[in-house]
Amino acid sequence: MVKQTLDIVLNPLATLGRYSRLLFHAFGAVAELSIYRKNLWEQMVKSGVDSIPIVCMAAGFSGAVSTVQTAYQLVTPLIPRSTIGAIVVPSMILELGAVVTGFILAGRVGARIAAELGTMRVTEQIDALESMGLNSIGYLIVPRVLAGIIMFPVLYVAACFVGIGSGMLIGDLGGFVPAEEFLVGAREFFQPFDPIFGVIKSIVFGFLITSISCFKGYYTQGGAEGVGRSTTQAAVASCVFLLLADLVLAATLL
Amino acid sequence: MKFSNEIKVGLTIIVATVIFILGVRYFEDLPLFDSTYDLVAEFDNAGGLIGGNIVRVNGVVVGSVEDVYISEATGKVMVEFHVDPNIPVTEGTYATITGFDALGVVRMDLVLGPADGPKIPEGGMIAAGTGGDLMSDLTAQAPEMLEDVSSVVDQLNGVLAETNAMLSAPDSDFRQTLTAARGSVEQIEGLLASERDRIASILSNTDSLTADLNASLGEDGEAVAALIAQMEETMATLNEDLERFQETNEQLNELLQKLNNGEGTLGLLINDSSMYHRMDSTLSGLNGLIADFQSNPGRYLKEMKIVDLF
Known part of the structure; x- marks a missing residue:
């Protein structure tokens, strides 16, 4: 009983410790990046460039929906219509652009990374890399994480651009607010x-x-079922910690 | 054609960076490619102004507020802002904070100095105008206004109390007046009641008189009309005569004026005394001649001998 209670506390701590050790190794392997440069470019295209269409689509819809819903809620004639722009644009820039991109990529990129690495683990390809003298962390994890750090801001910019544009377009075409007023409101605030x-x-x-996805994939255990579990856990944990980080950042930086 | 991964990634990052920079500049009201023109203004009260609020000149948006902070040295509010470099912000320009804080639309208005003055240099200081924010002005004046209102209400209360007292006191002027008025009205009523028959007969007499008049006018209508027409004719003739008379009068006036001025023979006759003098001398000469003739008719009748021939 005591052991079970302790496990509840200790297991997350152990997981955090293993995660930190992996990251520590990864940072130590950054120096080897020049060797695995080709991997970095590949990961940047797979995670970043190839994700642009889906991210733009999601952001476009969320921008359009925020415009329509803000217009629906602003029924008072006392409030100028430009307020719609003043609400949609900052919420897109502050919250939706980053979070929508994050959720889309948690599913698209996180799941892919976890499945790739998990399969490599269960088919012992990672052990093979190690036995060939390659640093598996430097070869597999560093390019993926770096690609994420570099390409996510790019995707964020694309999401904001498309989201604000679609919000403005829907506002104009739907007769909620002319594009000029939308921009005036956005610029004023x-x-x-x-x-x-x-x-x-x-x-x-x-x-x-x-x-997180690399961690889940890298430490996969137990065949095809294990790969499936890692993939699910990677996507779920990514979303949960994304929301947590969102709150922490908003509380500390704003 | 297939692009390498490096080219794809590089192109994506460059496009995103450009969109980011231009987008931020656009939303900050900065010109997309030009440099900006930064200025500072000092206020006693920012009135809710924050970074990102717009700056206007004559109601046109020309820039935006960058930062609002309290100066450590003076304790005043410093507002850093930038405007379109083409705006002639000359010496004498002053800034006011306007708008309504409660609605969140606060902005800064610039009132430009004379157009031919020297331009304020980059980073220069702009004086605060005496605009103030509407809400704070109202708040500042609210106590005075409340006092005024309450004194007015007090006075009104006094007036009402006096009126009440006047109405309720049995021996007040008001009461007496009302009683007198009531008495008069009662008397008039009594008069009307007692003289009802006479009034009725007067009214009926007036009625019949009017009816008679109407009838007679109806019978002799044509005659009356003819009479009126004749009178009109006469009046028209009279009018004509008067006009002619007026003309004559004018001519006479003219003539008299000429006479007075000494124009023409008659005028001269009246006004010029030389003729009188000449006539006088002539007459006196004639007198002499006649006297001579009477005394010595032979001298004149010498040549009349021819008469003798007959």
Whole structure:
């Protein structure tokens, strides 16, 4: 009984410790990046460039929906219509651009990384790499995490651009607010720190999603079922820690 | 054609960076490619102004507020802002904070100095105008206004109390007046009641008189009309005569004026005394001649001998 209670406390701590050790090794292997440069480019294309369409689509819909719903909620004639822009644009830049991108990539990139690494683990390809004298962490994990850190801000920018654009377009076409008024409102309440905060968020999210997925995949155990479990856990844990990080960042930086 | 991974990644990052920088500059109201023109303004009260609020000149958005902070040296509010470099912010320009804090739409208005003055240099200081924010002005004046309102209400209360007292006191002027008025009305009523028959007969007499008049007018209508037409004709003739008379009068006036001025023979006759003098001398000469003729008719009748021939 006592042991079970202790396990509840100790297991997460042990997991955190293993995660930290993996990251520690990964940082130590950054120096070897020049050897595995080709891997980095490949991961940047797979995680970043190839994700642009899905991220743009999700951000476009979320921008359009925020415009329509904000317009629906603003029924008072006392409030100018430009307020729609003043609400949609900052919420896109501060929250939706980064979080929507994060969720999409937790599913698309996190699951892929966990499945790749898990399969390599259960088919003993990672052991083979090690026996060939390659640093498996430097070869497999560092390029993936770095690709996430570099490409997530890029995807964030794309998400904001498309999200704000679609919000403005829907506002204009739907007759909620003309594009000019939308932009006037957005510019009147624009804070220069907002996009910087968004970029910081996206860097943190990119790091969290890729590193958690790498951790789950790298330590996969037990055949095909284990790979499936790792993939699920990678996606779920990425989303949970993304939300947690979102709150922590908002509380500390804003 | 297949692009290498490096090219794809590089292109994506460059495009994203450009969009990011241009987007931030756009939303900050910075010109997309030009440099900016930064200025500082000092206020006693920021009135809710924050970074990102717009800066206007004559109601046109020309820039935005960058930062608002309290100066450690003076304790005043310093507002850093930037405007379009083409705006002539000359010496004498002052800034006011306007808008309504409660609605979150606070902005800074610049009132430009004379256009031919020297331009304030980059980073220069702009004086605060005496605008103030509407809400704080109202708040500042609220106690005075409340006092005014309460004194007015007090006075009103006094007036009402006096009126009440006047109405309720049995021997007040008001009461007496009302009683007198009531008495008059009662008397008039009594008069009306007692003289009802006479009034009725007067009214009926007036009625019949009017009816008679109407009838007679109806019978002799044509005659009356003819009479009126004749009178009109006469009046028209009279009018004509008067006009002619007026013309004559004018001509006479003219004539008299000419006479007075000494124009023409008659005028001269009246005004010029030389003729009188000449006539006088002539007459006196004639007198002499006649006297001579009477005394010595032979001298004149010498040549009349021819008469003798007959």
